[in-house]
Amino acid sequence: MPQTVSPELQKAIARPLSNNFRIEPKTAEEWKGIVATLAASAAKRLPQLRSSLHVRAESRSIGGVGTFVLTPETIAPANRNRVLVHLHGGAYIFSPGESGTLEAILMAHYGKIKVISVDYRMPPDHPFPAALEDAVAVWKEVVKTHKPANIGVFGTSASGGLTLATVLRLKELRAPLPGAIAVGTPSADLTKTGDTWYTNEYIDCVNPSYDVLISAAKRLNAGGHDLKEPLLSPVYGDFDGFPPAILISGTRDVLLSDTVRTHRKLRNAGVEADLHVFEGQSHAQYLSGQSASPEAQEAYGQIARFFQRHLGK
Protein backbone atom coordinates (compact mmCIF):
# COMPACT_ATOMS: atom_id res chain seq x y z
CA MET A 1 0.00 0.00 0.00
CA PRO A 2 1.74 3.21 -1.12
CA GLN A 3 2.00 5.94 1.53
CA THR A 4 2.57 8.45 -1.25
CA VAL A 5 -1.05 8.69 -2.48
CA SER A 6 -4.18 10.24 -1.03
CA PRO A 7 -6.32 8.42 1.58
CA GLU A 8 -9.07 8.18 -1.07
CA LEU A 9 -6.74 6.38 -3.49
CA GLN A 10 -5.42 4.15 -0.68
CA LYS A 11 -9.01 3.08 -0.02
CA ALA A 12 -9.52 2.25 -3.71
CA ILE A 13 -6.29 0.21 -3.78
CA ALA A 14 -7.27 -1.68 -0.61
CA ARG A 15 -10.58 -2.93 -2.09
CA PRO A 16 -10.62 -6.60 -3.18
CA LEU A 17 -10.13 -7.03 -6.94
CA SER A 18 -13.34 -7.23 -8.93
CA ASN A 19 -13.52 -10.51 -10.82
CA ASN A 20 -15.00 -8.87 -13.93
CA PHE A 21 -11.73 -9.19 -15.84
CA ARG A 22 -12.05 -13.00 -15.71
CA ILE A 23 -15.47 -13.07 -17.44
CA GLU A 24 -15.49 -14.32 -21.01
CA PRO A 25 -18.88 -13.95 -22.69
CA LYS A 26 -19.40 -16.59 -25.39
CA THR A 27 -22.31 -15.18 -27.41
CA ALA A 28 -23.60 -11.78 -28.52
CA GLU A 29 -26.43 -12.17 -26.00
CA GLU A 30 -24.01 -12.83 -23.16
CA TRP A 31 -22.01 -9.73 -24.15
CA LYS A 32 -25.14 -7.61 -24.23
CA GLY A 33 -26.18 -8.95 -20.84
CA ILE A 34 -22.98 -8.02 -19.06
CA VAL A 35 -22.71 -4.67 -20.87
CA ALA A 36 -26.27 -3.80 -19.79
CA THR A 37 -25.69 -4.83 -16.18
CA LEU A 38 -22.52 -2.78 -15.81
CA ALA A 39 -24.05 0.19 -17.65
CA ALA A 40 -27.12 0.25 -15.41
CA SER A 41 -24.95 0.20 -12.31
CA ALA A 42 -22.68 2.98 -13.63
CA ALA A 43 -25.55 5.19 -14.87
CA LYS A 44 -27.34 5.00 -11.53
CA ARG A 45 -24.73 7.20 -9.84
CA LEU A 46 -24.65 9.90 -12.52
CA PRO A 47 -27.75 12.03 -11.76
CA GLN A 48 -26.42 12.57 -8.23
CA LEU A 49 -22.92 13.42 -9.55
CA ARG A 50 -24.35 15.90 -12.11
CA SER A 51 -26.50 17.49 -9.51
CA SER A 52 -23.66 17.86 -7.01
CA LEU A 53 -21.38 19.35 -9.67
CA HIS A 54 -24.16 21.47 -11.24
CA VAL A 55 -23.72 19.99 -14.72
CA ARG A 56 -26.75 19.71 -17.01
CA ALA A 57 -27.11 16.75 -19.45
CA GLU A 58 -29.18 16.79 -22.63
CA SER A 59 -29.32 14.05 -25.26
CA ARG A 60 -29.05 15.27 -28.84
CA SER A 61 -28.47 13.67 -32.24
CA ILE A 62 -25.47 15.27 -33.98
CA GLY A 63 -24.57 14.21 -37.52
CA GLY A 64 -26.95 11.28 -37.12
CA VAL A 65 -25.11 10.04 -34.01
CA GLY A 66 -26.47 9.93 -30.47
CA THR A 67 -24.67 12.30 -28.10
CA PHE A 68 -25.04 13.80 -24.64
CA VAL A 69 -24.30 17.48 -24.26
CA LEU A 70 -22.95 18.34 -20.80
CA THR A 71 -23.16 21.97 -19.78
CA PRO A 72 -21.66 23.27 -16.52
CA GLU A 73 -23.44 25.93 -14.49
CA THR A 74 -20.68 28.42 -15.35
CA ILE A 75 -18.79 28.49 -18.61
CA ALA A 76 -15.43 30.29 -18.32
CA PRO A 77 -15.41 33.48 -20.46
CA ALA A 78 -12.48 32.14 -22.53
CA ASN A 79 -14.47 28.98 -23.27
CA ARG A 80 -17.62 30.64 -24.68
CA ASN A 81 -16.75 29.68 -28.27
CA ARG A 82 -14.99 26.46 -27.38
CA VAL A 83 -16.30 22.95 -27.07
CA LEU A 84 -14.82 19.55 -26.20
CA VAL A 85 -15.79 16.33 -27.97
CA HIS A 86 -15.63 13.37 -25.56
CA LEU A 87 -15.16 9.74 -26.53
CA HIS A 88 -15.94 7.41 -23.63
CA GLY A 89 -13.78 4.50 -22.46
CA GLY A 90 -14.82 0.88 -21.90
CA ALA A 91 -12.78 -1.45 -24.14
CA TYR A 92 -14.90 -0.44 -27.18
CA ILE A 93 -17.84 -2.44 -25.80
CA PHE A 94 -18.82 -1.08 -22.37
CA SER A 95 -20.45 2.17 -21.25
CA PRO A 96 -23.21 2.75 -23.82
CA GLY A 97 -25.70 5.60 -23.51
CA GLU A 98 -25.68 7.76 -20.42
CA SER A 99 -23.29 5.38 -18.62
CA GLY A 100 -20.46 6.64 -20.84
CA THR A 101 -20.76 10.24 -19.70
CA LEU A 102 -18.91 10.11 -16.34
CA GLU A 103 -15.70 11.63 -17.65
CA ALA A 104 -17.60 14.20 -19.70
CA ILE A 105 -19.39 15.38 -16.55
CA LEU A 106 -16.08 15.73 -14.66
CA MET A 107 -14.49 17.56 -17.58
CA ALA A 108 -17.41 19.98 -18.02
CA HIS A 109 -17.20 20.73 -14.30
CA TYR A 110 -13.41 21.08 -13.89
CA GLY A 111 -12.94 22.73 -17.30
CA LYS A 112 -15.94 25.09 -17.11
CA ILE A 113 -16.61 24.20 -20.73
CA LYS A 114 -19.37 22.59 -22.82
CA VAL A 115 -18.71 18.91 -23.61
CA ILE A 116 -20.33 16.75 -26.31
CA SER A 117 -20.06 13.07 -25.31
CA VAL A 118 -20.40 10.74 -28.31
CA ASP A 119 -22.54 7.63 -27.75
CA TYR A 120 -20.77 5.80 -30.58
CA ARG A 121 -21.97 2.42 -31.91
CA MET A 122 -20.24 -0.65 -30.50
CA PRO A 123 -20.04 -4.42 -30.98
CA PRO A 124 -21.41 -7.04 -30.94
CA ASP A 125 -23.81 -5.35 -33.43
CA HIS A 126 -21.43 -2.66 -34.69
CA PRO A 127 -17.72 -3.59 -34.66
CA PHE A 128 -14.82 -1.52 -36.06
CA PRO A 129 -14.91 0.93 -37.75
CA ALA A 130 -18.38 1.96 -36.46
CA ALA A 131 -17.07 3.89 -33.43
CA LEU A 132 -14.53 5.73 -35.55
CA GLU A 133 -17.15 6.59 -38.19
CA ASP A 134 -19.42 8.01 -35.49
CA ALA A 135 -16.62 10.09 -33.96
CA VAL A 136 -15.79 11.50 -37.41
CA ALA A 137 -19.49 12.17 -38.20
CA VAL A 138 -19.91 14.19 -35.00
CA TRP A 139 -16.64 16.06 -35.67
CA LYS A 140 -17.81 17.03 -39.18
CA GLU A 141 -21.00 18.44 -37.76
CA VAL A 142 -19.36 20.31 -34.86
CA VAL A 143 -16.85 22.06 -37.15
CA LYS A 144 -19.83 23.64 -38.96
CA THR A 145 -20.53 25.77 -35.88
CA HIS A 146 -17.08 26.03 -34.24
CA LYS A 147 -13.60 26.82 -35.56
CA PRO A 148 -11.57 23.57 -35.44
CA ALA A 149 -8.90 25.37 -33.38
CA ASN A 150 -11.60 25.96 -30.74
CA ILE A 151 -12.48 22.29 -30.43
CA GLY A 152 -10.66 19.76 -28.26
CA VAL A 153 -11.13 16.00 -28.43
CA PHE A 154 -10.51 13.76 -25.43
CA GLY A 155 -10.99 10.25 -24.17
CA THR A 156 -9.55 7.65 -21.83
CA SER A 157 -8.47 4.02 -22.28
CA ALA A 158 -10.14 2.57 -25.43
CA SER A 159 -11.08 6.13 -26.30
CA GLY A 160 -7.61 7.47 -25.66
CA GLY A 161 -6.85 5.18 -28.59
CA LEU A 162 -10.01 6.28 -30.42
CA THR A 163 -9.01 9.93 -29.95
CA LEU A 164 -5.68 9.21 -31.65
CA ALA A 165 -7.37 7.10 -34.36
CA THR A 166 -9.86 9.90 -35.04
CA VAL A 167 -7.01 12.34 -35.70
CA LEU A 168 -5.31 9.75 -37.97
CA ARG A 169 -8.62 9.35 -39.86
CA LEU A 170 -9.17 13.13 -40.15
CA LYS A 171 -5.65 13.39 -41.59
CA GLU A 172 -6.53 10.71 -44.19
CA LEU A 173 -9.70 12.65 -45.06
CA ARG A 174 -7.73 15.92 -45.20
CA ALA A 175 -10.31 17.31 -42.77
CA PRO A 176 -9.43 20.06 -40.29
CA LEU A 177 -7.84 18.81 -37.05
CA PRO A 178 -8.76 19.71 -33.46
CA GLY A 179 -6.90 22.47 -31.62
CA ALA A 180 -5.68 20.04 -28.96
CA ILE A 181 -6.35 16.54 -27.67
CA ALA A 182 -6.25 14.84 -24.26
CA VAL A 183 -5.29 11.20 -24.34
CA GLY A 184 -5.88 9.32 -21.10
CA THR A 185 -3.90 6.07 -20.75
CA PRO A 186 -4.67 5.08 -24.34
CA SER A 187 -5.21 1.61 -25.79
CA ALA A 188 -2.73 2.70 -28.42
CA ASP A 189 -1.76 -0.91 -29.17
CA LEU A 190 -4.56 -3.49 -28.97
CA THR A 191 -2.08 -6.37 -28.78
CA LYS A 192 -0.32 -7.48 -25.59
CA THR A 193 2.92 -5.84 -26.63
CA GLY A 194 3.61 -2.90 -24.30
CA ASP A 195 5.99 -3.92 -21.50
CA THR A 196 3.71 -2.88 -18.60
CA TRP A 197 1.06 -5.40 -19.70
CA TYR A 198 3.61 -7.79 -18.20
CA THR A 199 5.40 -5.84 -15.47
CA ASN A 200 2.20 -4.36 -13.98
CA GLU A 201 0.04 -7.48 -14.46
CA TYR A 202 -1.97 -8.05 -11.25
CA ILE A 203 -0.37 -4.93 -9.77
CA ASP A 204 -2.94 -2.82 -11.64
CA CYS A 205 -6.11 -3.11 -9.55
CA VAL A 206 -8.46 -1.58 -12.14
CA ASN A 207 -7.42 -3.66 -15.15
CA PRO A 208 -5.35 -6.52 -13.74
CA SER A 209 -4.71 -8.46 -16.95
CA TYR A 210 -4.94 -8.34 -20.72
CA ASP A 211 -6.14 -11.91 -20.87
CA VAL A 212 -9.75 -13.16 -20.96
CA LEU A 213 -12.26 -10.25 -20.91
CA ILE A 214 -10.11 -7.47 -22.35
CA SER A 215 -8.58 -9.53 -25.13
CA ALA A 216 -12.01 -11.01 -26.02
CA ALA A 217 -13.47 -7.49 -26.25
CA LYS A 218 -10.65 -6.33 -28.50
CA ARG A 219 -11.08 -9.27 -30.87
CA LEU A 220 -14.86 -8.79 -30.93
CA ASN A 221 -14.46 -5.12 -31.84
CA ALA A 222 -11.79 -5.76 -34.48
CA GLY A 223 -14.20 -8.11 -36.29
CA GLY A 224 -11.40 -9.91 -38.13
CA HIS A 225 -9.24 -6.85 -38.81
CA ASP A 226 -5.56 -7.08 -37.89
CA LEU A 227 -5.27 -5.67 -34.34
CA LYS A 228 -2.18 -3.74 -35.44
CA GLU A 229 -3.95 -1.68 -38.13
CA PRO A 230 -3.18 1.95 -37.19
CA LEU A 231 -6.87 2.91 -36.94
CA LEU A 232 -7.21 0.18 -34.28
CA SER A 233 -3.72 0.47 -32.77
CA PRO A 234 -2.78 4.09 -33.43
CA VAL A 235 0.75 3.78 -32.01
CA TYR A 236 1.57 2.21 -35.40
CA GLY A 237 0.23 5.28 -37.25
CA ASP A 238 1.94 8.47 -38.43
CA PHE A 239 1.73 11.25 -35.83
CA ASP A 240 3.16 13.92 -38.10
CA GLY A 241 1.11 17.14 -37.88
CA PHE A 242 -0.84 16.06 -34.79
CA PRO A 243 -2.27 18.81 -32.55
CA PRO A 244 -0.77 19.39 -29.08
CA ALA A 245 -1.57 16.46 -26.79
CA ILE A 246 -1.65 15.87 -23.05
CA LEU A 247 -1.22 12.24 -21.93
CA ILE A 248 -2.09 10.79 -18.52
CA SER A 249 -1.13 7.49 -16.88
CA GLY A 250 -0.08 6.01 -13.52
CA THR A 251 2.91 4.05 -12.23
CA ARG A 252 0.74 0.90 -11.71
CA ASP A 253 -1.11 1.24 -15.03
CA VAL A 254 -0.94 -1.75 -17.42
CA LEU A 255 -1.20 0.85 -20.20
CA LEU A 256 1.71 2.97 -18.93
CA SER A 257 3.78 1.52 -21.79
CA ASP A 258 1.16 2.38 -24.41
CA THR A 259 1.04 5.88 -22.95
CA VAL A 260 4.79 6.47 -22.98
CA ARG A 261 5.24 4.83 -26.40
CA THR A 262 2.63 7.27 -27.73
CA HIS A 263 4.28 10.19 -25.94
CA ARG A 264 7.74 9.38 -27.32
CA LYS A 265 6.39 8.92 -30.83
CA LEU A 266 4.53 12.24 -30.67
CA ARG A 267 7.64 14.04 -29.39
CA ASN A 268 9.80 12.43 -32.04
CA ALA A 269 7.29 13.66 -34.64
CA GLY A 270 7.82 17.19 -33.30
CA VAL A 271 4.40 17.40 -31.64
CA GLU A 272 3.98 19.33 -28.38
CA ALA A 273 3.09 16.45 -26.05
CA ASP A 274 2.88 16.72 -22.27
CA LEU A 275 3.13 13.55 -20.17
CA HIS A 276 1.73 13.17 -16.65
CA VAL A 277 2.22 9.96 -14.67
CA PHE A 278 0.48 9.70 -11.33
CA GLU A 279 2.10 7.93 -8.38
CA GLY A 280 0.51 4.58 -7.45
CA GLN A 281 -2.39 4.85 -9.91
CA SER A 282 -3.75 1.88 -11.83
CA HIS A 283 -5.38 2.09 -15.24
CA ALA A 284 -7.51 5.24 -15.54
CA GLN A 285 -7.84 5.32 -11.77
CA TYR A 286 -8.07 9.12 -11.78
CA LEU A 287 -11.39 8.47 -13.53
CA SER A 288 -12.66 5.47 -11.59
CA GLY A 289 -11.99 7.44 -8.41
CA GLN A 290 -14.55 9.91 -9.79
CA SER A 291 -14.50 13.39 -8.36
CA ALA A 292 -13.60 12.20 -4.88
CA SER A 293 -9.83 11.82 -4.98
CA PRO A 294 -7.36 14.72 -5.05
CA GLU A 295 -5.66 12.82 -7.92
CA ALA A 296 -8.85 13.06 -10.04
CA GLN A 297 -9.09 16.78 -9.39
CA GLU A 298 -5.43 17.18 -10.26
CA ALA A 299 -5.77 15.18 -13.50
CA TYR A 300 -8.81 17.08 -14.76
CA GLY A 301 -7.27 20.34 -13.58
CA GLN A 302 -4.17 19.62 -15.70
CA ILE A 303 -6.27 18.64 -18.72
CA ALA A 304 -8.41 21.77 -18.33
CA ARG A 305 -5.31 23.99 -18.17
CA PHE A 306 -3.84 22.26 -21.21
CA PHE A 307 -6.98 22.96 -23.29
CA GLN A 308 -7.09 26.48 -21.87
CA ARG A 309 -3.56 27.09 -23.16
CA HIS A 310 -3.85 25.40 -26.54
CA LEU A 311 -7.36 25.97 -27.87
CA GLY A 312 -8.12 29.05 -29.93
CA LYS A 313 -10.52 31.63 -28.52
Place this chain on the structure above:
Amino acid sequence: MPQTVSPELQKAIARPLSNNFRIEPKTAEEWKGIVATLAASAAKRLPQLRSSLHVRAESRSIGGVGTFVLTPETIAPANRNRVLVHLHGGAYIFSPGESGTLEAILMAHYGKIKVISVDYRMPPDHPFPAALEDAVAVWKEVVKTHKPANIGVFGTSASGGLTLATVLRLKELRAPLPGAIAVGTPSADLTKTGDTWYTNEYIDCVNPSYDVLISAAKRLNAGGHDLKEPLLSPVYGDFDGFPPAILISGTRDVLLSDTVRTHRKLRNAGVEADLHVFEGQSHAQYLSGQSASPEAQEAYGQIARFFQRHLGK
Protein backbone atom coordinates in the same frame (compact mmCIF):
# COMPACT_ATOMS: atom_id res chain seq x y z
CA MET B 1 11.63 -9.40 -22.89
CA PRO B 2 9.91 -6.31 -24.35
CA GLN B 3 9.63 -6.22 -28.14
CA THR B 4 9.06 -2.47 -27.91
CA VAL B 5 12.67 -1.45 -27.22
CA SER B 6 15.80 -1.37 -29.33
CA PRO B 7 17.95 -4.49 -29.92
CA GLU B 8 20.69 -2.81 -27.86
CA LEU B 9 18.37 -2.40 -24.88
CA GLN B 10 17.05 -5.95 -25.30
CA LYS B 11 20.63 -7.17 -25.04
CA ALA B 12 21.15 -5.18 -21.82
CA ILE B 13 17.92 -6.59 -20.34
CA ALA B 14 18.91 -10.16 -21.27
CA ARG B 15 22.21 -10.01 -19.34
CA PRO B 16 22.27 -11.85 -16.00
CA LEU B 17 21.77 -9.53 -13.01
CA SER B 18 24.99 -8.26 -11.45
CA ASN B 19 25.16 -9.28 -7.80
CA ASN B 20 26.65 -5.94 -6.73
CA PHE B 21 23.37 -4.82 -5.16
CA ARG B 22 23.69 -7.64 -2.58
CA ILE B 23 27.09 -6.47 -1.28
CA GLU B 24 27.12 -4.84 2.15
CA PRO B 25 30.52 -3.41 3.07
CA LYS B 26 31.02 -3.39 6.83
CA THR B 27 33.94 -0.99 7.27
CA ALA B 28 35.23 2.20 5.70
CA GLU B 29 38.05 0.17 4.19
CA GLU B 30 35.62 -2.29 2.61
CA TRP B 31 33.62 0.61 1.16
CA LYS B 32 36.77 2.19 -0.26
CA GLY B 33 37.81 -1.14 -1.77
CA ILE B 34 34.60 -1.72 -3.68
CA VAL B 35 34.33 1.93 -4.73
CA ALA B 36 37.90 1.80 -6.11
CA THR B 37 37.31 -1.48 -7.96
CA LEU B 38 34.14 -0.26 -9.67
CA ALA B 39 35.67 3.14 -10.43
CA ALA B 40 38.73 1.60 -12.07
CA SER B 41 36.57 -0.62 -14.25
CA ALA B 42 34.30 2.31 -15.27
CA ALA B 43 37.17 4.74 -15.92
CA LYS B 44 38.96 2.26 -18.19
CA ARG B 45 36.35 2.66 -20.93
CA LEU B 46 36.27 6.45 -20.89
CA PRO B 47 39.38 7.43 -22.94
CA GLN B 48 38.04 5.33 -25.83
CA LEU B 49 34.56 6.88 -25.49
CA ARG B 50 35.97 10.43 -25.39
CA SER B 51 38.12 9.74 -28.37
CA SER B 52 35.29 8.24 -30.43
CA LEU B 53 33.02 11.20 -29.56
CA HIS B 54 35.81 13.79 -29.94
CA VAL B 55 35.36 15.18 -26.43
CA ARG B 56 38.38 16.59 -24.58
CA ALA B 57 38.75 16.20 -20.78
CA GLU B 58 40.79 18.44 -18.54
CA SER B 59 40.94 18.35 -14.75
CA ARG B 60 40.66 21.72 -13.04
CA SER B 61 40.08 22.97 -9.50
CA ILE B 62 37.09 25.34 -9.37
CA GLY B 63 36.18 27.07 -6.11
CA GLY B 64 38.55 24.69 -4.35
CA VAL B 65 36.73 21.63 -5.68
CA GLY B 66 38.09 19.07 -8.13
CA THR B 67 36.28 19.09 -11.48
CA PHE B 68 36.68 17.74 -15.00
CA VAL B 69 35.93 20.09 -17.86
CA LEU B 70 34.58 18.27 -20.92
CA THR B 71 34.78 20.14 -24.20
CA PRO B 72 33.28 18.78 -27.43
CA GLU B 73 35.06 19.27 -30.73
CA THR B 74 32.30 21.63 -31.89
CA ILE B 75 30.40 23.97 -29.61
CA ALA B 76 27.05 25.06 -31.07
CA PRO B 77 27.03 28.83 -31.78
CA ALA B 78 24.08 29.32 -29.37
CA ASN B 79 26.10 27.59 -26.64
CA ARG B 80 29.23 29.76 -26.79
CA ASN B 81 28.37 31.60 -23.57
CA ARG B 82 26.60 28.69 -21.94
CA VAL B 83 27.91 25.96 -19.70
CA LEU B 84 26.45 22.94 -17.92
CA VAL B 85 27.41 21.87 -14.42
CA HIS B 86 27.26 18.08 -14.06
CA LEU B 87 26.78 16.16 -10.81
CA HIS B 88 27.55 12.48 -11.24
CA GLY B 89 25.40 9.59 -10.03
CA GLY B 90 26.42 6.62 -7.91
CA ALA B 91 24.40 6.52 -4.69
CA TYR B 92 26.54 9.36 -3.19
CA ILE B 93 29.45 6.98 -2.80
CA PHE B 94 30.45 5.55 -6.18
CA SER B 95 32.09 7.09 -9.27
CA PRO B 96 34.83 9.28 -7.84
CA GLY B 97 37.33 11.09 -10.06
CA GLU B 98 37.29 10.46 -13.78
CA SER B 99 34.91 7.50 -13.40
CA GLY B 100 32.08 9.95 -12.69
CA THR B 101 32.38 11.74 -16.04
CA LEU B 102 30.54 9.28 -18.33
CA GLU B 103 27.32 11.28 -18.46
CA ALA B 104 29.23 14.56 -18.79
CA ILE B 105 31.02 13.20 -21.88
CA LEU B 106 27.72 12.12 -23.48
CA MET B 107 26.11 15.46 -22.67
CA ALA B 108 29.04 17.50 -24.06
CA HIS B 109 28.81 15.43 -27.24
CA TYR B 110 25.04 15.38 -27.78
CA GLY B 111 24.55 18.94 -26.52
CA LYS B 112 27.57 20.49 -28.29
CA ILE B 113 28.23 22.39 -25.10
CA LYS B 114 30.98 22.70 -22.47
CA VAL B 115 30.34 20.66 -19.32
CA ILE B 116 31.95 21.00 -15.89
CA SER B 117 31.68 17.70 -14.02
CA VAL B 118 32.02 18.12 -10.25
CA ASP B 119 34.14 15.52 -8.46
CA TYR B 120 32.39 16.21 -5.16
CA ARG B 121 33.59 14.73 -1.84
CA MET B 122 31.88 11.55 -0.70
CA PRO B 123 31.68 9.19 2.28
CA PRO B 124 33.03 7.31 4.10
CA ASP B 125 35.41 10.25 4.68
CA HIS B 126 33.03 13.05 3.69
CA PRO B 127 29.34 12.37 4.33
CA PHE B 128 26.45 14.83 3.88
CA PRO B 129 26.53 17.77 3.37
CA ALA B 130 30.00 17.59 1.72
CA ALA B 131 28.67 16.83 -1.80
CA LEU B 132 26.14 19.65 -1.58
CA GLU B 133 28.76 22.10 -0.28
CA ASP B 134 31.03 21.23 -3.21
CA ALA B 135 28.23 21.64 -5.76
CA VAL B 136 27.41 25.05 -4.29
CA ALA B 137 31.09 26.08 -4.20
CA VAL B 138 31.52 25.27 -7.91
CA TRP B 139 28.25 27.08 -8.71
CA LYS B 140 29.40 30.23 -6.90
CA GLU B 141 32.61 30.24 -8.91
CA VAL B 142 30.96 29.54 -12.28
CA VAL B 143 28.44 32.40 -11.88
CA LYS B 144 31.42 34.78 -11.71
CA THR B 145 32.13 34.15 -15.38
CA HIS B 146 28.68 33.18 -16.74
CA LYS B 147 25.21 34.66 -16.37
CA PRO B 148 23.17 32.26 -14.16
CA ALA B 149 20.50 32.10 -16.90
CA ASN B 150 23.20 30.67 -19.20
CA ILE B 151 24.09 27.83 -16.84
CA GLY B 152 22.27 24.52 -16.61
CA VAL B 153 22.75 21.95 -13.86
CA PHE B 154 22.12 18.27 -14.42
CA GLY B 155 22.60 14.88 -12.86
CA THR B 156 21.17 11.37 -12.70
CA SER B 157 20.11 9.11 -9.84
CA ALA B 158 21.77 10.29 -6.57
CA SER B 159 22.71 13.43 -8.46
CA GLY B 160 19.23 13.94 -9.84
CA GLY B 161 18.48 14.36 -6.15
CA LEU B 162 21.64 16.43 -5.62
CA THR B 163 20.63 18.71 -8.50
CA LEU B 164 17.29 19.38 -6.79
CA ALA B 165 19.00 19.78 -3.39
CA THR B 166 21.48 22.25 -4.87
CA VAL B 167 18.62 24.46 -6.09
CA LEU B 168 16.94 24.21 -2.68
CA ARG B 169 20.22 25.24 -1.03
CA LEU B 170 20.78 28.13 -3.49
CA LYS B 171 17.27 29.34 -2.64
CA GLU B 172 18.13 29.24 1.09
CA LEU B 173 21.30 31.23 0.35
CA ARG B 174 19.34 33.67 -1.85
CA ALA B 175 21.92 32.95 -4.55
CA PRO B 176 21.02 33.18 -8.25
CA LEU B 177 19.44 30.00 -9.68
CA PRO B 178 20.37 28.13 -12.88
CA GLY B 179 18.49 28.81 -16.11
CA ALA B 180 17.28 25.22 -16.31
CA ILE B 181 17.95 21.80 -14.77
CA ALA B 182 17.86 18.21 -16.01
CA VAL B 183 16.91 15.69 -13.39
CA GLY B 184 17.49 12.06 -14.40
CA THR B 185 15.52 9.50 -12.37
CA PRO B 186 16.30 11.31 -9.12
CA SER B 187 16.85 9.86 -5.65
CA ALA B 188 14.36 12.47 -4.54
CA ASP B 189 13.39 10.44 -1.47
CA LEU B 190 16.19 8.46 0.20
CA THR B 191 13.70 6.27 2.08
CA LYS B 192 11.96 3.23 0.59
CA THR B 193 8.72 5.14 0.17
CA GLY B 194 8.02 5.60 -3.56
CA ASP B 195 5.64 2.91 -4.84
CA THR B 196 7.91 1.62 -7.62
CA TRP B 197 10.58 0.60 -5.05
CA TYR B 198 8.03 -2.17 -4.44
CA THR B 199 6.23 -2.69 -7.78
CA ASN B 200 9.44 -2.67 -9.88
CA GLU B 201 11.59 -4.56 -7.35
CA TYR B 202 13.62 -7.22 -9.23
CA ILE B 203 11.99 -6.03 -12.49
CA ASP B 204 14.57 -3.21 -12.63
CA CYS B 205 17.75 -4.89 -13.89
CA VAL B 206 20.11 -1.98 -13.13
CA ASN B 207 19.07 -1.35 -9.53
CA PRO B 208 17.00 -4.38 -8.53
CA SER B 209 16.34 -3.52 -4.89
CA TYR B 210 16.57 -0.79 -2.27
CA ASP B 211 17.77 -3.22 0.34
CA VAL B 212 21.38 -4.05 1.30
CA LEU B 213 23.89 -2.00 -0.78
CA ILE B 214 21.73 0.98 -1.72
CA SER B 215 20.21 1.46 1.70
CA ALA B 216 23.63 1.03 3.37
CA ALA B 217 25.09 3.70 1.06
CA LYS B 218 22.26 6.10 1.86
CA ARG B 219 22.71 5.66 5.61
CA LEU B 220 26.48 6.04 5.30
CA ASN B 221 26.08 9.30 3.40
CA ALA B 222 23.40 10.70 5.71
CA GLY B 223 25.81 10.28 8.66
CA GLY B 224 23.03 10.30 11.24
CA HIS B 225 20.86 12.96 9.57
CA ASP B 226 17.18 12.14 9.08
CA LEU B 227 16.88 10.66 5.57
CA LYS B 228 13.81 12.81 4.97
CA GLU B 229 15.57 16.16 5.45
CA PRO B 230 14.80 18.11 2.25
CA LEU B 231 18.50 18.61 1.41
CA LEU B 232 18.84 14.80 1.41
CA SER B 233 15.33 13.93 0.13
CA PRO B 234 14.40 16.99 -1.93
CA VAL B 235 10.86 15.76 -2.73
CA TYR B 236 10.06 17.02 0.78
CA GLY B 237 11.38 20.50 -0.05
CA ASP B 238 9.67 23.60 -1.42
CA PHE B 239 9.89 23.76 -5.24
CA ASP B 240 8.44 27.25 -5.48
CA GLY B 241 10.46 29.39 -7.92
CA PHE B 242 12.44 26.47 -9.36
CA PRO B 243 13.88 26.85 -12.89
CA PRO B 244 12.38 24.83 -15.79
CA ALA B 245 13.18 21.14 -15.35
CA ILE B 246 13.26 18.10 -17.60
CA LEU B 247 12.84 14.73 -15.86
CA ILE B 248 13.70 11.30 -17.26
CA SER B 249 12.75 7.80 -16.12
CA GLY B 250 11.69 4.39 -17.49
CA THR B 251 8.71 2.08 -17.02
CA ARG B 252 10.90 -0.51 -15.17
CA ASP B 253 12.74 2.05 -13.05
CA VAL B 254 12.58 1.60 -9.25
CA LEU B 255 12.84 5.40 -9.10
CA LEU B 256 9.92 6.02 -11.48
CA SER B 257 7.85 6.98 -8.43
CA ASP B 258 10.47 9.44 -7.16
CA THR B 259 10.59 10.91 -10.67
CA VAL B 260 6.83 11.36 -11.05
CA ARG B 261 6.38 12.58 -7.47
CA THR B 262 8.99 15.25 -8.22
CA HIS B 263 7.33 16.08 -11.56
CA ARG B 264 3.89 16.46 -10.01
CA LYS B 265 5.22 18.59 -7.18
CA LEU B 266 7.09 20.85 -9.62
CA ARG B 267 3.98 21.25 -11.80
CA ASN B 268 1.80 21.96 -8.79
CA ALA B 269 4.33 24.65 -7.78
CA GLY B 270 3.78 26.22 -11.22
CA VAL B 271 7.22 25.22 -12.55
CA GLU B 272 7.62 24.30 -16.22
CA ALA B 273 8.52 20.61 -15.88
CA ASP B 274 8.74 18.16 -18.76
CA LEU B 275 8.48 14.43 -18.02
CA HIS B 276 9.90 11.69 -20.27
CA VAL B 277 9.41 8.02 -19.42
CA PHE B 278 11.14 5.48 -21.63
CA GLU B 279 9.53 2.15 -22.48
CA GLY B 280 11.11 -0.88 -20.79
CA GLN B 281 14.02 1.03 -19.23
CA SER B 282 15.38 0.26 -15.79
CA HIS B 283 17.02 2.80 -13.49
CA ALA B 284 19.15 5.26 -15.50
CA GLN B 285 19.48 2.67 -18.24
CA TYR B 286 19.71 5.38 -20.90
CA LEU B 287 23.01 6.14 -19.18
CA SER B 288 24.30 2.64 -18.49
CA GLY B 289 23.61 1.81 -22.13
CA GLN B 290 26.20 4.52 -22.87
CA SER B 291 26.16 6.00 -26.33
CA ALA B 292 25.22 2.71 -27.98
CA SER B 293 21.44 2.51 -27.62
CA PRO B 294 18.98 4.63 -29.60
CA GLU B 295 17.28 5.30 -26.26
CA ALA B 296 20.48 6.95 -24.91
CA GLN B 297 20.71 9.16 -27.98
CA GLU B 298 17.05 10.04 -27.62
CA ALA B 299 17.39 10.89 -23.91
CA TYR B 300 20.43 13.13 -24.36
CA GLY B 301 18.88 14.63 -27.48
CA GLN B 302 15.79 15.61 -25.46
CA ILE B 303 17.89 17.03 -22.62
CA ALA B 304 20.03 18.99 -25.09
CA ARG B 305 16.92 20.45 -26.77
CA PHE B 306 15.46 21.36 -23.38
CA PHE B 307 18.60 23.31 -22.39
CA GLN B 308 18.69 24.82 -25.88
CA ARG B 309 15.17 26.17 -25.37
CA HIS B 310 15.46 27.32 -21.79
CA LEU B 311 18.97 28.67 -21.25
CA GLY B 312 19.75 32.31 -21.98
CA LYS B 313 22.15 33.16 -24.78
